[in-house]
Amino acid sequence: MSILELQRVSKVYGEGDTEVDALTDIDLSVNRGSLVAIMGPSGSGKSTLLTIAGSLEEPTSGDVIIDGARVRGMSRNDKARLRRRTVGYVFQDFNLLAGLTAVENVSLPLELDGIPMKKARSKGMAALEGLGLADRAESYPDQLSGGERQRVAIARAVVGERSLLLADEPSGALDSVNGESVMRMILTACHGGVAAVVVTHDAKLASWADRVVFLRDGQAVDETLPPPSPEELLNPDVPKPSLS
Amino acid sequence: MSIRHSLLALLSEGPKYGFQLRQEFETSTGDVWPLNVGQVYTTLQRLERDGLAQSDDVEEDERQKNYRITEKGGEELSRWLRTPPDLSEPPRDELVIKVLVASRLPNVDVFDVIQVHRRYLVQLMQQWTRMKEDESHFDLAFALAVDAELFRLDSVVRWLDSADGRLRRVSLESVESTMDSTFALPSNRRRTGARR
Structure with a gap:
């Protein structure tokens, strides 16, 4: 089942002589449980695609459908509710609130959604436990390492029953071992039924995805082939990677 | 990929039999480098010839022979580990x-x-x-x-x-x-x- 659908999405900034096509006719469908990476150089439209997919921005034309709901025509309140309940974001710089502990940061979106504090906290704790951070729940962001901060940010993005996880260069300035564990966590969320879109220029991160879409000047120019099925892997005629 | 030095490395852990060296060589490289079995035994013979390893010489069969590293073999291993491979010439890519x-x-x-x-x-x-x-x-x-x-x-x-x-x-x-x-x-x- 498709959690995110972009149908012929275009975005134009400015008008007349200063007009810039940020995105042109993007079609993208992300199913429950799948991880899609969007790769492209700076200025290719990756971040614009992500903000539109998360309903933070309106496309100039085309449609965005999140978990079966068409975003076009929704009231501001409905959109805000959709974002709180369905969509989780992970940013490059983690965006944790400095004055709140880890568990307060994680449960904040639930509290904003009107869930009683106690219940929100217990869901927040569960999300932190799932990422191996239960013992850091009462720490403030500045007491956490970079890797821990990013894990808190992922816990916040998947807390409750979010079905869509959107991540913009989620490994930020982390070293490659920590970057890998960030991708492992996103993948674990996908195995739990979340659909995820990660934008990155890093091929090592993108290689964790089921599908990699290449973006160039606002257009999806290419994508990787679907991964081989177990039957194909057992077929001796299908080439496999090897170190020789 | 130097089989010679990989075998020396395995022997530096203690004396080993030929068949054991072959098995350990494969697991120590994470099973990603396929190995020609014959090469292991030929290499062991050469190590012995060059005085880098010694066998107990009781068995004719290479698989059954027990090998140990010599002092010279230990020095050779240490030198090899610290010698950077030649990367000065760009490969013809x-x-x-x-x-x-x-x-x-x-x-x-x-x-x-x-x-x-x-x-x-x-x-x-x-x-x-x-x-x-x-x-x-x-x-x-x-x-x-x-x-x-x-x-x-x-x-x-x-x-x-x-x-x-x-x-x-x-x-x-x-x-x-x-x-x-x-x-x-x-x-x-x-x-x-x-x-x-």
Whole structure:
């Protein structure tokens, strides 16, 4: 089942002589449980695609459908509710609130959604436990390492029953071992039924995805082939990677 | 891949039988480098000839012989580990040559050529990453060997990205230099690019 659908999405900034096509006719469908990476150089439209997919921005034309709901025509309140309940974001710089502990940061979106504090906290704790951070729940962001901060940010993005996880260069300035564990966590969320879109220029991160879409000047120019099925892997005629 | 020094390394852990060395060699490289069995026994004989290892000599069968490392073998191993391989000469890289050739040919879209290779490399990286995904059978030697391959492929992708950027810049500059500076920029340039 498709959690995110972009149908012929275009975005134009400015008008007349200063007009810039940020995105042109993007079609993208992300199913429950799948991880899609969007790769492209700076200025290719990756971040614009992500903000539109998360309903933070309106496309100039085309449609965005999140978990079966068409975003076009929704009231501001409905959109805000959709974002709180369905969509989780992970940013490059983690965006944790400095004055709140880890568990307060994680449960904040639930509290904003009107869930009683106690219940929100217990869901927040569960999300932190799932990422191996239960013992850091009462720490403030500045007491956490970079890797821990990013894990808190992922816990916040998947807390409750979010079905869509959107991540913009989620490994930020982390070293490659920590970057890998960030991708492992996103993948674990996908195995739990979340659909995820990660934008990155890093091929090592993108290689964790089921599908990699290449973006160039606002257009999806290419994508990787679907991964081989177990039957194909057992077929001796299908080439496999090897170190020789 | 030096079988000779890998065998010395295994022997530095203690005396071992031929068949045991063969097995341990395969597991110590994370099973990613296929091995010619005959080479192991030939190499052991050479190590003995060169005084780097000693066998107990009671058995005729290489598999049954017990080998130990000599002092000279220990010194050779230590020297080898600390000697950087020769990376001073750039390898003749087929991909680099293809992109260089494509960039000169008038009827070839070099960006298309670059993208074909980029996609292939990322797909290959996906296959390697998938092998690493299953942590339940974590094998340190395998993870290190796979990481090395991922970094190598990643460096090629990054070279393609930088070649792509450099070639685009050059093609834009050549368009601009053919126009009078008082003219407006070509419309395709004005319209491409995106907000970050």
